[in-house]
Amino acid sequence: MTVLLVDVANVLGSRPDGWWRDRAGATARLLDRFAALRTSTLDGPDGAPVVVTALVAVVEGQARDVESPAGIRLVRAAGSGDDALAATAGELADGDDDVLVVTADRGLRARLPAAARVTGPGWLLAAADSVTGQDQAP
Structure with a gap:
């Protein structure tokens, strides 16, 4: 049983598709794609099954006010998204589920609890593509 903790700004920024022209809109579309993952079994980054x-x-800045799709818990960072991600990872790591953090940010990775596993945005985007049957940029 795994909780996915997503650095939305980092995932969004991983594909240069013009998201910066409408950060809130691009974030909402990305979250809609991820909604299908919340009760899925995925091929994990290491190939082992991940039961989500x-x-x-975690959303920040201009994307902080987006609506949350059903089943996704949004953490609206009041300040630094990295601070909110590190704090949320700490809270989640104290629970019974495994925590898989999705970010490519090396500085953030160093701040995560030892119990948290980490993978990059490419894995999550490919997983969303496989579940939704789509191959599109966020």
């Missing part, structure tokens, strides 16, 4: 029990997404 919850999806927590």
